[in-house]
Amino acid sequence: MSSRTCAKPGCNSTATATLTYDYGERTALVEALHTEAHPMRYDLCGPHASGLRVPRGWARHDRRVRYPAALSHAVAS
Numbered sequence: 001m002s003s004r005t006c007a008k009p010g011c012n013s014t015a016t017a018t019l020t021y022d023y024g025e026r027t028a029l030v031e032a033l034h035t036e037a038h039p040m041r042y043d044l045c046g047p048h049a050s051g052l053r054v055p056r057g058w059a060r061h062d063r064r065v066r067y068p069a070a071l072s073h074a075v076a077s
């Protein structure tokens with residue numbers, strides 16, 4: 001595994017998440033780090049992925065999150 005670093009300027013932390021912007025859906029998707037870099041995706045460290053802000057009207061989906069069992073009925077899928 002090649003080491004990739006956070007895309008945020010001035011941040012040299014190891015990337016642990018991949019950010020993808022879906023302009024059609026106005027969604028910023030945060031996922032576990034993709035195995036391959038992609039020019040349309042951004043690698044982010046954990047803190048920067050968690051602290052990501054999206055433009056007004058956009059949604060942010062963090063698929064790294066594992067919901068607690070207590071909430072499992074709300075995410076039946």
Ligand SMILES: [Zn+2]
Nearest residue numbers: 006011045048
């Ligand atoms: Zn960072």
